[in-house]
Amino acid sequence: xxxxxxxxxxxxxxxxxxxxxxxxxxxxxxxxxxxxxxxxxxxxxxxxxxxxxxxxxxxxxxxxxxxxxxxxxxxxxxxxxxxxxxxxxxxxxxxxxxxxxxxxxxxxxxxxxxxxxxxxxxxxxxxxxxxxxxxxxxxxxxxxxxxxxxxxxxxxxxxxxxxxxxxxxxxxxxxxxxxxxxxxxxxxxxxxxxxxxxxxxxxxxxxxxxxxxxxxxxxxxxxxxxxxxxxxxxxxxxxxxxxxxxxxxxxxxxxxxxxxxxxxxxxxxxxxxxxxxxxxxxxxxxxxxxxxxxxxxxxxxxxxxxxxxxxxxxxxxxxxxxxxxxxxxxxxxxxxxxxxxxxxxxxxxxxxxxxxxxxxxxxxxxxxxxxxxxxxxxxxxxxxxxxxxxxxxxxxxxxxxxxxxxxxxxxxxxxxxxxxxxxxxxxxxxxxxxxxxxxxxxx
Numbered sequence: 001x002x003x004x005x006x007x008x009x010x011x012x013x014x015x016x017x018x019x020x021x022x023x024x025x026x027x028x029x030x031x032x033x034x035x036x037x038x039x040x041x042x043x044x045x046x047x048x049x050x051x052x053x054x055x056x057x058x059x060x061x062x063x064x065x066x067x068x069x070x071x072x073x074x075x076x077x078x079x080x081x082x083x084x085x086x087x088x089x090x091x092x093x094x095x096x097x098x099x100x101x102x103x104x105x106x107x108x109x110x111x112x113x114x115x116x117x118x119x120x121x122x123x124x125x126x127x128x129x130x131x132x133x134x135x136x137x138x139x140x141x142x143x144x145x146x147x148x149x150x151x152x153x154x155x156x157x158x159x160x161x162x163x164x165x166x167x168x169x170x171x172x173x174x175x176x177x178x179x180x181x182x183x184x185x186x187x188x189x190x191x192x193x194x195x196x197x198x199x200x201x202x203x204x205x206x207x208x209x210x211x212x213x214x215x216x217x218x219x220x221x222x223x224x225x226x227x228x229x230x231x232x233x234x235x236x237x238x239x240x241x242x243x244x245x246x247x248x249x250x251x252x253x254x255x256x257x258x259x260x261x262x263x264x265x266x267x268x269x270x271x272x273x274x275x276x277x278x279x280x281x282x283x284x285x286x287x288x289x290x291x292x293x294x295x296x297x298x299x300x301x302x303x304x305x306x307x308x309x310x311x312x313x314x315x316x317x318x319x320x321x322x323x324x325x326x327x328x329x330x331x332x333x334x335x336x337x338x339x340x341x342x343x344x345x346x347x348x349x350x351x352x353x354x355x356x357x358x359x360x361x362x363x364x365x366x367x368x369x370x371x372x373x374x375x376x377x378x379x380x381x382x383x384x385x386x387x388x389x390x391x392x393x394x395x396x397x398x399x400x401x402x403x404x405x406x407x408x409x410x411x412x413x414x415x416x417x418x419x420x421x422x423x424x425x426x427x428x429x430x431x432x433x434x435x436x437x438x439x440x441x442x443x
Contacts, residue, residue, distance in 0.1 A: 044076035049159075049438040050100065056329075058422055059429035070098040071115065071159045075122065085129045093122035095159045109192055111199075112206045114375075116192035117160040131171070138168040141188065144319070146181065146214055147227055147248055150261060150280065150334070153321035160190045162319060164210065165198070177219035184211045187319070204238035204270075205376065210319065223253040233318055239271035242316050255286040257295075269312040276302045276315040278334050291347040296340075299326070303336030303365030314369055322374040327359045327393040329414045329434045330374035337372075338362040338388075355397040361390040366421060380425045387420035406442045 049071045057065035077091035097115040109116075125140030141163050143154035155162045166185030172178070188196050189206040201207055212231040220226055227248040234241045248261040261280040268274055284295030301315035317334045326332040326339055343357040363371060366388040370378035397412035414434040422428045 039081040041079040045442040047073040047440040049436055052435040054433040055429045056432050059427040068100040070100055072096050073159055087127040089125050091123040093117055094119045111191050112189035112201050113192040114158045114160055117190045118193055120196050135171045141165050149321040151318045151320055157323040163188050179216040181214040204235045204240050208233050208235040223251055225250045240269055242267040242274055258283040272310050272312040274312045276313050278315045293345045295343045299339040301334040301337050303369035305365050305368055307368055317376055328395045329393055329416055332361055333372045333374050333376050335372040336364050336369040338364055351401045353399045357395040359393040362388040382425055386424045389419035390421045391419040392417045408440045410438045412436050
């Protein structure tokens with residue numbers, strides 16, 4: 001907890017306000033009810049998604065090799081502006097999984113859970129605005145979506161999403177050119193059939209405390225945003241205490257954009273000495289004649305070179321938005337990985353966008369470390385000399401927005417082509433397939 005004490009001390013001296021987060025899909029123009037100088041806003045959303053997963057075990061005989069199911073998510077929120085300095089936000093969620101057409105079902109009773117959260121409190125926090133509105137203290141159950149969300153995200157793709165209990169005190173100052181964000185939180189595990197709480201789950205991630213200091217600067221160079229951060233994930237039962245020091249630069253001018261992020265970790269993982277690193281490099285440009293934005297990127301995260309020593313070198317991906325970055329089939333996280341990608345987004349009409357993407361995946365330490373999926377779970381572990389090429393993925397996605405109806409429709413198809421690593425480490429089919437259709441209505 002040594003960094004927690006530093007963060008608490010920082011709260012007393014820094015002028016801060018909540019940093020800009022990714023706007024939640026449920027956010028809509030307010031429906032205000034005036035009452036004794038206060039205002040209340042009500043809203044919510046209904047989301048339905050059908051998924052088909054074919055050969056996700058690459059020829060495995062397990063029931064989970066091929067599945068299809070429906071996911072439903074209902075949210076209802078209330079915002080109360082109690083005064084010019086105090087806001088209250090309450091949000092309920094009912095998320096469920098439903099059997100579709102196959103004979104293979106997914107367990108909906110495990111804890112923690114990413115599919116099922118039956119009528120529970122999703123968010124419940126109070127915002128207190130200070131320093132003339134330039135500083136805000138947020139206390140309670142809340143979401144964290146910071147910067148590019150490569151390490152910190154509420155992960156809205158997952159049916160139950162991700163929330164934390166704690167406090168967050170952040171500030172914009174010097175004409176909004178500087179932002180400092182400090183948070184001290186604990187992740188909330190989802191109990192599918194009872195109230196979500198912090199009972200031990202046996203998971204080093206779901207039981208963990210998460211603290212951080214995040215600084216953003218937009219004044220150093222024109223068109224450049226620079227970020228520096230220090231994050232801590234701690235879970236005493238698993239003997240984890242990992243610090244992440246990172247730098248991110250994001251540049252945009254005219255039709256061109258680029259970004260890079262470097263992350264270095266130290267501390268303890270499972271009582272072992274932890275030293276790991278990761279980085280991202282990306283660039284893009286708009287092709288106006290084709291109404292298309294094209295981007296390329298390369299991502300790297302270290303793996304463990306020797307599983308028998310007291311050194312742990314596998315990068316800890318923390319709480320990321322992996323679904324958006326490393327293939328929509330969720331086969332990879334930023335751990336023991338080398339990844340190249342090419343993404344094109346084309347505006348076919350005013351409300352219709354086509355996204356096409358190619359991803360290539362290799363392991364950093366293919367002979368000593370595992371292949372980890374988007375949930376940081378080891379998929380396969382090599383025991384002999386194998387190739388590093390895991391495979392390639394192609395994603396094709398259509399996004400259609402109906403703004404007046406506050407409706408968004410998304411449909412996607414993905415195919416994964418097995419590389420030599422998969423073929424050399426067990427039962428293997430040539431490829432896996434993924435299909436989904438999703439609608440979301442906000443009110």
